[in-house]
Amino acid sequence: MTGSPWAKSKTQTRRRFLGNAARAAGGACVFGMVIGLFARQAQSLPAQVLRPPGVANENDFLAACVRCGLCVRDCPYPTLSLADVGGDIPVGTPYFIARKYPCEMCDDVPCVKACPTGALDPKLTNIDDARMGLAVLIDNETCLNMQGLRCDVCHRVCPLLNEAITLERQHNPRTGAHAIFIPTVHSDKCTGCGKCERSCVLEKAAIRVLPRNLAKGRIGEHYRLGWVEKANKGESLVPPLVDMPDRLPEGVTISPRGPKP
Amino acid sequence: MSEKMYPGQDAVVAKGWLGAHRWLLLRRLSQLVILFFFLAGPFWDVWIVKGSLTSSLTLGVLPLSDPFVVLQSFFAGHVIAGTALIGAAIVFAFYALIGGRVYCSFVCPMNVVTDTSSWLARKFDLPKGWQPSKDARLWALGSVMIMALITGVMAWEMLNPVTMLHRGLVYGMGYVWTIALAIFIFDIVVSRRGWCGHLCPMGAFYGLLGKASVLRVSAAKRHDCNDCMDCFDVCPEPHVITPALRGAQTNTGPLILSGDCTNCGRCMDVCAKDVFSFSTRFNNVILKNDDHNNTIDSSTQHAA
Numbered sequence: 001m002t003g004s005p006w007a008k009s010k011t012q013t014r015r016r017f018l019g020n021a022a023r024a025a026g027g028a029c030v031f032g033m034v035i036g037l038f039a040r041q042a043q044s045l046p047a048q049v050l051r052p053p054g055v056a057n058e059n060d061f062l063a064a065c066v067r068c069g070l071c072v073r074d075c076p077y078p079t080l081s082l083a084d085v086g087g088d089i090p091v092g093t094p095y096f097i098a099r100k101y102p103c104e105m106c107d108d109v110p111c112v113k114a115c116p117t118g119a120l121d122p123k124l125t126n127i128d129d130a131r132m133g134l135a136v137l138i139d140n141e142t143c144l145n146m147q148g149l150r151c152d153v154c155h156r157v158c159p160l161l162n163e164a165i166t167l168e169r170q171h172n173p174r175t176g177a178h179a180i181f182i183p184t185v186h187s188d189k190c191t192g193c194g195k196c197e198r199s200c201v202l203e204k205a206a207i208r209v210l211p212r213n214l215a216k217g218r219i220g221e222h223y224r225l226g227w228v229e230k231a232n233k234g235e236s237l238v239p240p241l242v243d244m245p246d247r248l249p250e251g252v253t254i255s256p257r258g259p260k261p
Numbered sequence: 262m263s264e265k266m267y268p269g270q271d272a273v274v275a276k277g278w279l280g281a282h283r284w285l286l287l288r289r290l291s292q293l294v295i296l297f298f299f300l301a302g303p304f305w306d307v308w309i310v311k312g313s314l315t316s317s318l319t320l321g322v323l324p325l326s327d328p329f330v331v332l333q334s335f336f337a338g339h340v341i342a343g344t345a346l347i348g349a350a351i352v353f354a355f356y357a358l359i360g361g362r363v364y365c366s367f368v369c370p371m372n373v374v375t376d377t378s379s380w381l382a383r384k385f386d387l388p389k390g391w392q393p394s395k396d397a398r399l400w401a402l403g404s405v406m407i408m409a410l411i412t413g414v415m416a417w418e419m420l421n422p423v424t425m426l427h428r429g430l431v432y433g434m435g436y437v438w439t440i441a442l443a444i445f446i447f448d449i450v451v452s453r454r455g456w457c458g459h460l461c462p463m464g465a466f467y468g469l470l471g472k473a474s475v476l477r478v479s480a481a482k483r484h485d486c487n488d489c490m491d492c493f494d495v496c497p498e499p500h501v502i503t504p505a506l507r508g509a510q511t512n513t514g515p516l517i518l519s520g521d522c523t524n525c526g527r528c529m530d531v532c533a534k535d536v537f538s539f540s541t542r543f544n545n546v547i548l549k550n551d552d553h554n555n556t557i558d559s560s561t562q563h564a565a
Binding site: 020023024025027028029031032035036038039040043059060062063064065066067068069070072073074081082084085086090091092114115116117118119122 | 302311312313315316317318324326327330331334337338339340341342343344345348393394396397400401403404405407408409411412413414415416417418419420424425428429431432433435436437439440
């Protein structure tokens with residue numbers, strides 16, 4: 001670049017401008033990467049952390065929740081709180097821990113009504129439709145009912161008594177004479193309120209509410225349960241057995257009680 | 262020029278201590294009253310404002326939401342189904358009228374932290390340190406929105422010190438004080454006015470929001486300016502002053518038109534000559550012989 005000082009200064013200005021722009025863009029990239037990675041890391045919730053009613057998917061929730069705390073304010077119980085800085089839960093988001101204080105399942109669902117963004121789905125008007133998690137009898141070895149005792153507390157405190165948790169009777173092989181009443185959770189009814197976990201009499205609860213994606217298995221798409229398909233169709237899907245002629249020794253006929261000489 | 266101990270000393274002599282701290286006190290009052298509104302509920306069961314600065318409900322009827330946070334939610338792919346949209350529209354309109362960064366100076370709790378830090382830095386004459394480019398916060402704002410788009414969650418709200426601090430004040434501090442302390446140290450050691458003045462994407466958002474605001478600071482009596490530089494010393498965004506105060510040479514009006522101006526009024530406080538005053542953007546009249554170096558009978562110029 002030879003020529004007038006004017007040309008030189010113009011080049012210098014342009015060079016400085018480009019340098020500044022590159023620096024700013026680079027800084028913005030670094031900044032963006034940091035918050036992106038941080039956000040990714042913060043998306044894995046610990047298993048005992050439950051969201052208020054009306055949250056179907058954690059990612060959608062984190063796109064919608066402005067962390068204002070209005071749900072916490074309108075919760076009439078000490079159930080909900082906002083996450084502190086530096087913990088495992090995305091900062092400022094509402095959560096509850098069933099063992100500490102479960103959801104009391106208010107009929108009017110005040111937390112969902114309070115939500116200004118729809119992060120708690122406003123379509124949830126019946127609290128029985130909430131799916132905050134799923135109770136799982138996680139430890140058969142300590143559950144008193146599984147030992148053949150009649151604790152039944154989780155069953156009795158369940159707000160959907162005999163629907164979300166039933167007691168399934170089974171033979172008690174230890175005594176040979178008694179029954180075991182197995183607390184059995186039904187995922188189509190359980191709201192995940194956590195009252196069972198809260199009231200489990202053990203030092204550490206044998207029944208716990210887990211996030212539904214952690215608690216539920218899924219049968220393979222190709223699986224067909226014969227008896228279900230048969231019930232659906234009203235008849236067997238395969239043709240009935242062909243009755244082949246019986247080949248028997250001379251003079252022998254078949255009766256329902258077996259071969260007769 | 263006499264030896265000065267601190268900026269605004271002349272103003273204290275001319276107008277008294279109260280007169281030289283009027284807007285500062287008003288701002289602190291505004292910040293305290295807003296916090297009081299939020300805390301009256303949890304402390305005394307008087308629910309004036311419920312929620313936090315990101316979204317709140319006043320007296321059970323008026324929804325107010327932070328348009329910056331709502332915009333992040335939009336970029337993260339959520340369609341707001343609730344009162345937050347109305348709340349954000351109200352807040353947006355309010356700040357669009359009175360100046361976006363009025364949020365920064367009269368509402369934001371971080372303002373107290375960074376004001377304290379810059380006050381200390383001035384008092385002990387600490388070096389200004391790293392001064393990022395004035396576009397840095399705009400880039401940060403862009404990053405925030407793009408990251409919301411890419412991650413599908415409000416990524417910045419996992420780190421946003423501003424919303425964190427207010428939430429901490431209202432819902433219990435926990436470890437939030439460490440965030441405030443970090444910003445304080447950053448501002449006093451690394452970069453003077455670094456957070457609010459250069460990096461905060463929220464401030465950048467409100468700056469853009471208020472670009473066309475009606476309420477403006479005007480260097481209406483710039484002809485009285487005695488070049489004491491006190492306003493530049495205390496201004497959190499000193500670059501906004503020059504075009505207005507020194508505009509007579511370049512035939513520019515006395516209004517401070519930059520969106521960066523927070524309308525904090527500190528320049529009015531520290532000016533012994535009362536050069537600055539609040540005005541509207543429709544009042545950008547260039548007076549004849551307005552140059553601040555001219556000494557003309559000011560009574561002839563006050564008509565404007």
